[in-house]
Structure formats: structure tokens, C-alpha cells
Amino acid sequence: xxxxxxxxFTDRGIYCPAGDFYIDPWRPVDRALITHGHSxxxxxxxxxxxxxxxxxxxxxxxxxxxxxxxxxxxxxxxxGAASVSFHPAGHIxxxxxxxxxxxxxxxxxxxxxxxxPDGLCESFELVRCHAFISECTFGLPAFKWAPQSVAAEEINxxxxxxxxxxxxxxxxxxxxxxxxxxxxxxxxxIGPILTHGAVEATNEVLRAQGxxxxxTTRVTGDLDVKAHTGGIVIAPPSAFGTPWAKKFGRAATGFxxxxxxxxxxxxxxxxxxxxxxxxxxxxPGLNDTIRATGCEKVFVTHGYTEIFNQWLLSQGxxxxxxxxxxxxxxxDTDDVAEVD
Amino acid sequence: xQAFADLFNxxxxxxxxxAKVAALTDYFETAADPxxxxxxxxxxxxxxxxxxxxxxxxxWAAERAGIPLWLFEETYxxxxxxxxxxxxxxxxxxxxxxxxLSDWMDEILRLTPADEDSRKEAVLDxxxxxxxxxxxxxxxxxxxxxxxxxxxxxxxxxxSRATDTEEAQMAHRLMGxxxxxxxxxxxxxxxxxxxxxxxxxxxxxxxxxxxxxPEALGAPSxxxxxxxxxxIRGQLIxxxxxxxxxxxxxxxxxxRFPEFARSVDFLPDCTVLDGEVLAxxxxxxxxxxxxxxxxxxxxxxxKLLKDAPVVLRAYDLLEHAxxxxxxxxxxxxxxxxxxxxAEIPPEAAVIPSPVVPFNNWQTLTDIRETSRDAHAxxxxxxxxxxxxxxxxxxxxxxKWKVDPLTIDAVMIxxxxxxxxxxxxxxxxxxxxWNNGELVPFTKAYSGLTDAEFRKITxxxxxxxxxxxxxxRQVTPEHVFEIGFEGIMDSPRHKSGVALRFPRMIRWRHxxxxxxxxxxxxxxxxxx
Numbered sequence: 001x002x003x004x005x006x007x008x009f010t011d012r013g014i015y016c017p018a019g020d021f022y023i024d025p026w027r028p029v030d031r032a033l034i035t036h037g038h039s040x041x042x043x044x045x046x047x048x049x050x051x052x053x054x055x056x057x058x059x060x061x062x063x064x065x066x067x068x069x070x071x072x073x074x075x076x077x078x079x080g081a082a083s084v085s086f087h088p089a090g091h092i093x094x095x096x097x098x099x100x101x102x103x104x105x106x107x108x109x110x111x112x113x114x115x116x117p118d119g120l121c122e123s124f125e126l127v128r129c130h131a132f133i134s135e136c137t138f139g140l141p142a143f144k145w146a147p148q149s150v151a152a153e154e155i156n157x158x159x160x161x162x163x164x165x166x167x168x169x170x171x172x173x174x175x176x177x178x179x180x181x182x183x184x185x186x187x188x189x190i191g192p193i194l195t196h197g198a199v200e201a202t203n204e205v206l207r208a209q210g211x212x213x214x215x216t217t218r219v220t221g222d223l224d225v226k227a228h229t230g231g232i233v234i235a236p237p238s239a240f241g242t243p244w245a246k247k248f249g250r251a252a253t254g255f256x257x258x259x260x261x262x263x264x265x266x267x268x269x270x271x272x273x274x275x276x277x278x279x280x281x282x283x284p285g286l287n288d289t290i291r292a293t294g295c296e297k298v299f300v301t302h303g304y305t306e307i308f309n310q311w312l313l314s315q316g317x318x319x320x321x322x323x324x325x326x327x328x329x330x331x332d333t334d335d336v337a338e339v340d
Numbered sequence: 341x342q343a344f345a346d347l348f349n350x351x352x353x354x355x356x357x358x359a360k361v362a363a364l365t366d367y368f369e370t371a372a373d374p375x376x377x378x379x380x381x382x383x384x385x386x387x388x389x390x391x392x393x394x395x396x397x398x399x400w401a402a403e404r405a406g407i408p409l410w411l412f413e414e415t416y417x418x419x420x421x422x423x424x425x426x427x428x429x430x431x432x433x434x435x436x437x438x439x440x441l442s443d444w445m446d447e448i449l450r451l452t453p454a455d456e457d458s459r460k461e462a463v464l465d466x467x468x469x470x471x472x473x474x475x476x477x478x479x480x481x482x483x484x485x486x487x488x489x490x491x492x493x494x495x496x497x498x499x500s501r502a503t504d505t506e507e508a509q510m511a512h513r514l515m516g517x518x519x520x521x522x523x524x525x526x527x528x529x530x531x532x533x534x535x536x537x538x539x540x541x542x543x544x545x546x547x548x549x550x551x552x553x554p555e556a557l558g559a560p561s562x563x564x565x566x567x568x569x570x571x572i573r574g575q576l577i578x579x580x581x582x583x584x585x586x587x588x589x590x591x592x593x594x595x596r597f598p599e600f601a602r603s604v605d606f607l608p609d610c611t612v613l614d615g616e617v618l619a620x621x622x623x624x625x626x627x628x629x630x631x632x633x634x635x636x637x638x639x640x641x642x643k644l645l646k647d648a649p650v651v652l653r654a655y656d657l658l659e660h661a662x663x664x665x666x667x668x669x670x671x672x673x674x675x676x677x678x679x680x681x682a683e684i685p686p687e688a689a690v691i692p693s694p695v696v697p698f699n700n701w702q703t704l705t706d707i708r709e710t711s712r713d714a715h716a717x718x719x720x721x722x723x724x725x726x727x728x729x730x731x732x733x734x735x736x737x738x739k740w741k742v743d744p745l746t747i748d749a750v751m752i753x754x755x756x757x758x759x760x761x762x763x764x765x766x767x768x769x770x771x772x773w774n775n776g777e778l779v780p781f782t783k784a785y786s787g788l789t790d791a792e793f794r795k796i797t798x799x800x801x802x803x804x805x806x807x808x809x810x811x812r813q814v815t816p817e818h819v820f821e822i823g824f825e826g827i828m829d830s831p832r833h834k835s836g837v838a839l840r841f842p843r844m845i846r847w848r849h850x851x852x853x854x855x856x857x858x859x860x861x862x863x864x865x866x867x
Contacts, residue, residue, distance in 0.1 A: 110659040139417045141407050142428040261428065263352070263476075265763060268790060273353055307414045314408065 006082075006107040007232065008102055009322045014109060014133065018102040019082030021050075023109045026325040033084065036095035037062060037113025037176060040326045050077075052086045054209065055094030055120065058176060061205045073122065085257065089113040090124030091279050092177030093211050097128050107131040108293065112326075114278070115285045118148055120184045120211060121177075124289075131297035132290060133322070135213040137280045138258050139300070141309030144282050151183040158254060158273055163191045163230030168251035172237035172271065175199045177279055179234050180206060180213055182256055188214050192228045195219065196235035198243075215300075219244075240271075258282070290317070302326040342452040343371060344379065344441040345473040351490050360490055364498030373525035374442035380528070381520045382486055383495040385590065390484035391451040392459055394422055397483065401426040402459055404467065417810055420758045435469040440558055445520070446480055493731050503529055508543075511730045516540035516590055538579040541586040542612065542658050542666065543730035546719065547737035554701045554740065557721065564670060564724050565696040565704055566655055567716035568739055570628050570825070570840075571618035572635065576600060576652055576690070577659075578611045585617075596637060597650050599689040606688040607680065613652065614660035614728075615693060620651040625715045627828050628840060653693035654681065655720075658728055666728035673728065709740045710865065717825055718742045736783030744823035745865050746845060750778055750816045750853045753798045757785070764793045765800045765812075768844075770822055770837070779864060781835035782824070787844030796847075819848040819856050824833050827865050837862060 008015050013025025013032075020267050021031040028045035037058040042051075049068040051059055056070045061212045071077055073096065076085045081103070088097035091112040108129040117123040155171070162169045173179040175198040183203075186193060195203060195214045200218040207213055217223070219233065225247050238255060239245055253271040258278025260266050266274035281289060290298055290312070298319040300309050305321045312319035350363035355816040368376055381387075402412040407429065419425040432612035439447075447466070451459050466478055480486040492514070500510040510529075517539050518528060557563060568703065573588040583604050585594045594600070596848050597617065619626040630648040634640065657677040665673055674695070681692045696719065704719065710717050718741035726736035749770035767785050771778035788796070796818070806813040823845040830838035 139403060141411060142419050142425060144428070170478060229822050259763075262419055262763070263424055264758075267352075268764070272355070304418070307411070310414075311411055 001226075004018035004182075006102045006105055007109070007133070009324075011021065012326070014284070014322075015280050016079075016082050016100055016102075019079035021079055021082075022046075023098055024111065024326070031079075033098055034059065035089065035098060035109065036092055038092070038112070043112060045119045050084075052094050055173070056213050057095065057205050057209055058094060058202065061201070073125075087125045087127050088122035090115060090117065090121060091120040092204055093180065093209075095121065097125075097127055097131065107133065108295075109133045110135065110137070110289075112137070112280055113289070114281055115289055116145070116148060118181055118184075120181050126289070126292050128294045130295060131299065132293045133299045133301060134286065134290060134297040135280065135326070136286055136305060136308040138278065138282050139286055139304040139311075141283050143258060143261055143278075144284060145258070145261075145276060145278060148185070148277070151275050155185060155256070155275055156187045156190060157276075158252070158275075159186070159232050159250060160190050162252045166229055168228075168230070168248040169232040170240065170245060170248060170253045171232055171234050171249040172240060172253070172255045173199070173234055176202050176235050178277075179203075179236075180211065180255065182234060182277070183214055183216065184212065190230075190232075192217060192231040193226060194223075194231050194233045196233070196239050198236055198239075199234050219247075223247075237315065293327060341437075341439060341441055341444055341470065341474050341477070343367065344375065345471070345477060347379075348477060348488065349473055351488060356803045357494065361494050361498045361501070364490070364495055365501045368499055368502035372440065372442070374520075375440050376573065377446050377520045377523070377525040377528065378442050380495065380499065380514065380525075381589060382481075382493050383490060384514055386519055387484050387486050388445065388481065389452065391448050394483055396456070397426060397463070397479070399421070400463060401430060401467075404464060405429040405431065407737075408529060408823050417756060417758075420756075420763070421476050423476050423485065426479050427468075427475040429465050430475065433467075433469055433471060437469040442520075445481065448478075451482070451520075472580060488698060490514045499529070505529070508730045511543045512540070515590065519620060539577060539584040539592070541575045541577060541590070542664075543727075543766075544573060544575065544614070545729045545737060546588075546732040547736050547739045548732065550721065550738040550740040554704060554721065557738070560698060561699055562703070562724055564674065564722045565698055566693055566722070567696060567711070567714055567722045568718045568720045568741060569616040569653055569693070570715075570717045571616040571625065571631055571653075574615060574617040574652055575658070576603065576613045576615070576654070578604060578607055578609055581609060593635075596634060596640065598640060598645070599650050600652065603652075603688050603690050606684050607690065608661065610659060610662035611680070612657070613654040613657035613677075613690065614658055615654035615690075617650050617652055619648040622648070627826065629828060629838070647687075648669060651689045651691050653691055655693040656728060669725040669727065670722055670725045678679070682867045685779070708740060708742060710779055712826075725782055741825075744825055744841075744845070746821050746823050747772065747857045747862050747865070748819050748848055748851060748855070749822050750780070750856045751814065751818045751820060752778055752780060752816050753811050754796075754814055763797075764790075766793050768820075770820065771816070772857050772859050772862055779835050779859055781837055781859070782822060782834065782839045782842045784820075784822055784842045784844050787823075788847065792847060809842055816853050819851040821845040821848055826867075827862070829835065829866070834860070836858060838865070 012027040012029055014023040014307050021033055022029045023033045024035055024041040025032050026043060026301045030047045032046040032049050034049055034051040037055050042059055047067055051068055053070040053072055056068045059068060071086055073086055073088055074085050083101040085099045087099060089097045089111050090093040091114050100107050106129040108127050109332030110133060112135050113124055159169045173182050179199045193214055195216045195218055203213055233248060254273040255271045256275040256277040256282055260276045296318055298312050298317045299322045301322050302325045309319050309321045347363055347367045351360050354360060385729055398412055400634045402409045413652055416422060435573055467475055470478055496511045497507055500507045556588040575586040577584040583600055585597055585600055587593050601709040619631040633644060634648055657673045660676050684690060696723060708719050721738040721740055723736040749772050750769045751768045753769035755767040769780050769783050771780045800814055802813045803815040822842055824842040826840035
């Protein structure tokens with residue numbers, strides 16, 4: 001092992017001394033490598049950004065005219081003494097794990113990741129490494145996801161039943177990632193798919209990149225609601241219960257999230273239905289991934305860090321907790337619970 | 341079991357009363373009689389006793405899931421429910437079964453007397469052939485903790501629809517001392533044998549809290565006022581030469597209160613009284629904490645009988661000389677009650693609860709302010725021409741409690757809740773100032789909205805000073821107005837006081853911690 005670690009953990013973010021850059025920093029820095037476009041990872045105020053070609057359009061959409069150096073997945077870029085490459089994380093369209101190699105030692109920052117392919121975003125790629133920096137949002141044995149097809153069937157069944165009663169289905173989803181994944185699971189033969197403006201703005205960016213999304217109708221002030229009766233409306237959960245949502249009358253409400261695995265959270269959301277669908281790794285997913293990377297060292301960032309770290313130690317890993325500011329309490333997440 | 345799990349999911353997935361009643365009605369129209377009977381039993385709180393200790397269940401579940409016990413114990417508070425935690429961590433079922441609810445209930449009842457090895461084998465076997473919801477329900481039934489978000493009222497309504505029976509009549513049939521082992525669906529629902537159960541109580545009539553000023557109720561002369569006692573609601577039944585005492589939770593509590601055995605000597609047979617059970621000394625009630633010592637005990641030691649004797653303060657007569665008089669107006673029932681109890685001696689342990697006379701609403705409003713002096717928690721208002729209805733109904737009976745006592749206190753510890761509130765910090769410890777130090781004096785769990793709980797939860801996460809297991813010490817910063825119904829000396833507490841029904845009235849964003857109340861302010865509220 002080298003004397004100097006490949007990455008260090010500072011109060012600005014994860015830092016690479018050999019290349020003098022940060023990964024997903026939460027304070028303004030000169031050079032930031034970004035795993036994906038969610039606001040707790042991709043923040044405003046850095047001088048130079050680097051991200052995948054697939055992630056850059058959404059980052060421009062959210063951060064404005066910032067300087068982003070883009071790279072295709074898998075291509076190596078030399079930054080100082082570090083060789084850097086981006087690999088699909090399977091979390092949302094454009095999301096990446098970042099591989100950093102210095103003097104033959106490989107560390108991987110996974111950002112947020114999901115091993116199960118979802119048919120929309122670039123599928124997770126396993127990257128072997130010496131040290132793996134992992135999230136553990138759902139790092140408890142109670143979190144196990146059924147295959148995506150199960151959730152798809154439940155959601156379409158719910159939508160069809162509501163449509164048969166002449167009711168709208170209001171499905172809450174974070175506007176980048178979860179919303180588009182849900183749309184790609186919907187069966188358009190059931191009825192029209194309507195979207196909140198925040199969701200549709202992201203759709204436009206992703207469609208222009210070539211991601212296959214179904215046809216949707218943006219909900220505007222002059223929308224003929226009656227003509228779309230029985231439709232499904234994809235909106236950020238914060239839009240629920242607002243005057244905006246009133247135009248859909250006695251709509252059935254639903255949420256899709258990994259937290260819906262817990263009955264207590266399902267009931268607390270006061271939605272009619274909770275669907276278990278997450279863009280994060282579940283318990284087996286975290287464990288299988290960590291094992292398969294072949295890593296010796298694990299750093300756990302956000303989620304059930306203390307419990308998951310203790311578990312990894314008991315499994316023989318050299319594991320530690322890293323304090324980060326990746327949490328679900330960012331400006332544009334509505335649910336305290338879920339880090340999207 | 342699948343049909344029952346489907347019913348549970350349907351009830352769990354909706355907040356609409358109509359949808360719940362529809363799902364229940366559907367079940368009662370399609371399920372087999374033994375399953376229906378168990379469904380009624382479970383939804384009316386007739387749960388079988390715990391068949392396996394939760395300690396064993398945790399061990400078996402962790403073992404089957406291939407995780408260490410400590411990891412199970414860490415997961416449990418986050419899931420917030422033991423049965424659910426087990427259901428979620430177990431590997432997927434490898435087999436299927438078509439055993440029904442009643443089959444499983446029989447199995448669970450068989451487990452109670454079995455030895456531990458066969459219990460374990462049966463439980464692991466069950467887990468291996470049930471899906472997640474079924475497992476959750478099975479665990480709930482196994483641990484005696486089955487509760488569901490459906491009131492007995494809705495269940496009764498659905499059953500009366502499915503069987504085409506009048507709702508109040510159905511409510512009465514479901515009362516009493518039956519279990520699925522002592523009756524059948526047919527006997528319970530359809531048999532008209534009135535002698536079937538002489539201990540059977542009438543459904544209690546429950547009042548709503550009065551929110552508006554009493555003037556909105558109309559003419560004072562239409563109303564009767566009584567003190568609202570702080571005891572436990574009880575129905576005393578004298579039939580067949582013996583007596584039965586029922587609590588509002590439909591629990592038969594005769595043996596816990598042997599005082600009422602004497603009532604048989606002083607009151608005629610075929611009498612049913614409604615009233616409040618209170619710990620009583622000379623001519624006034626003792627604090628609720630004295631009564632509490634009696635509630636938990638199935639048998640009562642002599643000393644406790646002497647220290648905390650109970651009486652029934654009777655305020656209604658439901659059955660007189662064998663006749664159900666619930667349809668008669670309150671004024672008539674009251675007159676008969678007073679006649680019946682006119683000559684009754686103190687040793688009968690039954691005392692009429694007095695009517696509080698008043699001429700106008702202002703007088704009564706003033707009287708209500710003196711409730712604490714009368715050892716009452718407020719007033720009851722009952723319409724004089726009202727029948728005795730079943731369940732909680734608006735209009736004829738109102739409880740008009742005094743405003744709670746309040747104190748501004750600083751939150752110093754937080755703990756996450758259970759069930760619906762797991763993952764949220766909802767259980768707080770509060771302190772008041774004493775010589776420059778914060779002294780904890782109460783816990784409180786309720787009173788904030790879900791949005792406020794979410795907000796305080798985010799704050800607690802960022803302001804934790806120290807952790808003691810699940811409890812977090814937080815920066816003493818936030819002030820809450822704590823409301824409570826009473827306060828008494830308590831040598832067991834560091835602050836020297838204990839509160840009755842403490843809850844959060846509101847979050848005092850306007851007050852810094854330094855302006856919270858002191859221990860002296862709190863003690864000044866003592867009677």
C-alpha cells in the first residue's frame with residue numbers, strides 16, 4: 001500500500017491530492033468531478049466541472065452556463081498524477097462511478113448506485129478496485145427490492161383500476177430520475193400520461209439526448225382536464241395537496257420509493273398507495289457489489305452508515321465511515337427520508 | 341390466509357371509510373364461516389395470547405435470515421415494528437400453501453402448550469410458505485399484537501350489511517365474553533338465544549369533546565350537566581344473582597374490583613348501570629395514579645384494597661328489572677336511577693354521580709372553572725331527551741373538559757417513534773430550569789403535526805450532542821408548550837413531580853430556551 005491515500009476526506013468534499021480535484025464537493029472548489037446531476041452531488045459554484053457526456057445536459061439545465069468538461073463512459077483522463085475514468089452507476093440517466101488510479105492503486109467513488117438494470121439509464125458496471133466508497137441509503141437487511149417488473153405491474157394495475165373508476169392517478173416522483181424511470185414502466189395503452197412542469201422540463205432535456213421516454217402531456221393552466229380523464233399524472237410530491245393538484249379532483253395518490261418497503265413510512269405519507277421502487281442498491285445489492293469489487297477498504301458515506309459500517313467490519317472489511325453532506329434534506333428533495 | 345391478507349392490504353391502503361367498509365363487507369360475504377368468526381374476533385380485540393416470546397422469535401428470524409442478532413436489533417427500531425421487521429428480513433418463501441385464516445389460528449393455539457423445539461419448527465415452517473404480508477400478520481397473531489386500523493364500528497357496519505341486520509343490534513350481539521373457541525359464526529350472528537350470555541354488556545355510548553361555546557347547544561333547560569370524572573368507564577351488570585364489570589375496552593374486569601361483589605346485596609337483579617370506576621377515600625376521589633395500581637392487577641392484595649378502594653359513580657341506567665331501557669329519554673332513566681340508588685348504603689360501593697344544577701350557560705361556564713376543586717376533569721353535557729346510543733355519536737352527549745394546565749419547557753432528549761412514526765423523532769423529554777440547570781420532568785409524544793415532526797427530526801439529526809442507545813441528547817434550544825391534566829408529587833422522578841396526560845400543545849418558535857419556565861413555576865400548579 002502507498003503511504004499517501006488516493007483520496008482524502010475534507011470538509012469541502014472527497015479530495016484527490018495526486019490530481020488536485022474534488023469529487024461531488026459541497027463547498028465551492030476549483031475543480032469538481034461530478035457523479036450525477038442530483039443537487040446534493042452536483043452543486044452550484046465550482047470553477048471547473050467534469051462529468052459524463054450523458055450527465056452534462058441536465059447539469060447545464062440545473063446549474064446554468066457553467067464550464068463542464070465532458071467525457072464518454074470508460075475513457076481515461078490524466079489529471080496530474082491521477083488517471084480518472086467514469087463508469088455507469090445505474091442510478092439515473094448519465095450517472096457514474098468515478099474510478100481514480102494513482103501509482104497502480106485504484107479507488108472508486110460510486111456516488112449513488114443501483115445494480116439492477118432498469119431499461120432506461122446506463123446499466124451499472126462493476127469496477128474492480130482496492131478501495132470502494134459506497135453509499136448505504138438502504139443499508140439494512142429489511143431493504144430488499146423485488147424485480148422492477150413487480151412494481152411495474154402494481155403501478156399499472158393501480159392506474160388501470162383508477163382509470164376504470166374515471167379517476168386520475170397522481171403519482172409522486174422526484175423530477176430527475178425517478179419520474180422518467182416510472183414513465184418508462186407505464187403501459188400507455190391504459191391512458192394518457194400527464195406531467196408536472198418540473199418533470200416535463202427534465203423530460204425535454206433527456207429526450208433531446210435520445211433517452212426513450214413515452215409521449216407525455218405537460219399540465220398547463222389551459223389543459224382540458226376532462227379530455228384526459230383516467231390519466232396518470234407524474235409530479236413532484238411537493239405538488240400534492242396544492243391548488244395545482246386540485247384540478248384533478250378526487251385523484252388517487254401514490255408514491256414510489258424504497259422507503260415504501262416500510263409500512264410506517266407508507267402510512268405516514270398519507271398517500272393511497274406506496275410502491276416499492278428505488279434507484280439505490282438494496283441490502284443484497286450493496287453487499288454483492290462490495291464483495292464483487294474485490295476491495296479491501298470500504299468507506300461508507302450516506303445512509304445507515306454506523307450500522308452498515310459495523311456489519312462490514314464484522315465481515316472482515318477494513319471499513320470506515322466518512323462524514324459527507326450527501327443527504328436527503330437538499331433543497332429539491334421533498335421527502336426528508338429519501339436521498340434520491 | 342391470502343384472502344385475509346388481501347383484506348388487510350385493502351384496509352391498509354386506503355383512508356376512505358367507504359372503501360374500508362366495502363372491503364370488509366366483501367370479505368364477510370365471501371369467506372367461510374370459521375374465517376369470518378376469527379376475523380370478527382380479531383377486529384374486536386379478541387386476540388389469542390402470545391404463543392411465542394419475542395426473544396425467541398428474534399433469534400429464530402435472525403438465524404433464518406443469516407444475520408447476527410445485533411443487526412436485527414439495530415434494524416428493528418428503524419422498521420418500527422417487530423413483526424414487520426421479521427417479515428422483511430426473512431428470505432423469500434420457497435413454498436406455497438392454501439391454509440386459511442382459521443387453520444392458522446388453530447395452529448397458533450396449538451403452539452401455546454407445545455415444547456420449544458416443536459414451536460420453532462412450526463414457526464420456521466410457516467415463515468417458509470407465507471408471503472411478506474401473510475408473514476407480518478402471522479407474526480402479529482403469534483405475538484398477540486394484532487391490531488388493525490379499522491374501528492369496531494366499521495367492522496360492525498360491514499357485518500350488518502353483509503348479514504342484513506340492524507347495526508345497533510349487531511353491535512350488541514358482538515359484545516361480551518365469547519371467543520372463536522366458545523361459539524360459532526352462526527350462533528354469534530344469527531342465533532336469537534337471549535340467555536346465551538347473561539354477562540353480555542351493552543355497547544357504551546361515547547361522547548365527543550365540545551369545541552364550540554355551550555350556547556350553541558340551545559336552551560340550558562334541555563340539558564343535564566354532570567362532573568366528568570377521571571377514572572375508568574365501567575358497566576356493572578347484575579344478572580342471575582351474580583355481577584359482572586366491563587371496561588369500555590370490552591374487557592371483563594370483575595375480578596380486579598371485588599368491591600362490587602357487595603352490590604348484589606343492595607341492588608335488584610337484572611340491573612345494568614353505566615358509570616365511572618374511581619379510587620375513593622371518604623367522600624372524594626383519589627388521584628388516577630392510585631386507581632392505576634388496581635387496573636394492572638388481576639388479583640388484589642389486601643393492602644391495596646385498603647389503600648385504594650374503588651366505587652362506581654353511576655350516571656346511567658341501561659337495564660331496569662330486566663328491561664332494556666336504552667331507548668327511553670335520559671330524564672326518565674335518571675329518575676329511575678335515583679330511585680334505585682336512593683337508599684343505598686356506602687358499603688355497596690355504588691354511588692350516584694350527582695347532577696350539577698345550573699340555570700344558564702354562564703353559570704355553568706363558571707362552575708366548570710372549579711372542576712379541579714371538585715376533583716373532576718370537567719363537565720359532561722347530556723341532552724335530557726336523549727336515548728342511550730351505541731358508540732361515539734355526535735349531538736346528544738358532550739364532554740366539556742377544563743383547559744389543560746400548561747408550562748413552557750425545553751426539549752433535551754429525543755427518541756424515534758414506532759410503527760407509523762418510525763424514522764421520525766417523536767418521543768421527547770422536556771425540562772424546566774432550576775438554579776441554572778435544566779431538570780427533566782416529563783416525556784411527551786403527541787400534539788405536533790407530521791410536518792412539524794419532520795422538521796424537528798431534521799433538526800435533531802443535526803443537533804445531536806450525545807447518544808444513549810436509541811435516545812439522543814440534543815442542544816437545549818427548542819421550547820414547547822406542554823399541556824397536562826394534573827400534577828402530583830412523585831419521589832420517583834428527579835423533578836419530584838409526575839404529570840397526567842402530558843402532550844405538546846405547540847412549538848414556541850417565539851421563545852428562546854432561556855425563557856422557558858422554572859421548576860418553581862411547575863410546582864406552583866400543584867393542587
